Amino acid sequence: MAALQSHSEGRRSRGPAQMRLSGLEAEKRLRADEQLSKQYRAWKRQKLEALLAGPHSEEIHDLDRFMRRLGLADGPALIARVEAAASWIQEMDADARHDLLSLIGRRIALMRERNGLEPFNDGVPGDPPRAFERIKTLMGCR
Numbered sequence: 001m002a003a004l005q006s007h008s009e010g011r012r013s014r015g016p017a018q019m020r021l022s023g024l025e026a027e028k029r030l031r032a033d034e035q036l037s038k039q040y041r042a043w044k045r046q047k048l049e050a051l052l053a054g055p056h057s058e059e060i061h062d063l064d065r066f067m068r069r070l071g072l073a074d075g076p077a078l079i080a081r082v083e084a085a086a087s088w089i090q091e092m093d094a095d096a097r098h099d100l101l102s103l104i105g106r107r108i109a110l111m112r113e114r115n116g117l118e119p120f121n122d123g124v125p126g127d128p129p130r131a132f133e134r135i136k137t138l139m140g141c142r
Helices: 002-012 016-053 057-068 075-084 086-091 094-114 131-138
Strands: none
Touching: 016 057, 016 094, 057 075, 057 094, 075 086, 075 094, 075 131, 094 131
């Protein structure tokens, strides 16, 4: 009990200088996190640009144009487009397929938000697979 009391007394006796120091530390951490976030977004942007400029750029641009016009009822049409593209998608390396899957997921999330829904709607075990889950399987991404 005495150890707990002395510990809590130590916390109460923190002066303004100690409070500022912890505030400065928090601000430094926040700036570091912001910098990491900027670097991550730049890295993701570079990966997308590389995907869109790669060997299947025409096909990916065509798929992206289709996905930009997606509506809530277009899941089966998107699945059919991915099935029809299976030959060139399977030619891509695993990283490029993952980047394409990320683009598809982003387009689905944006379409859901445009329609006033939550961006993600993961099913629960026992539910039939959602469009994104089916596409993920078709593309060979795990």
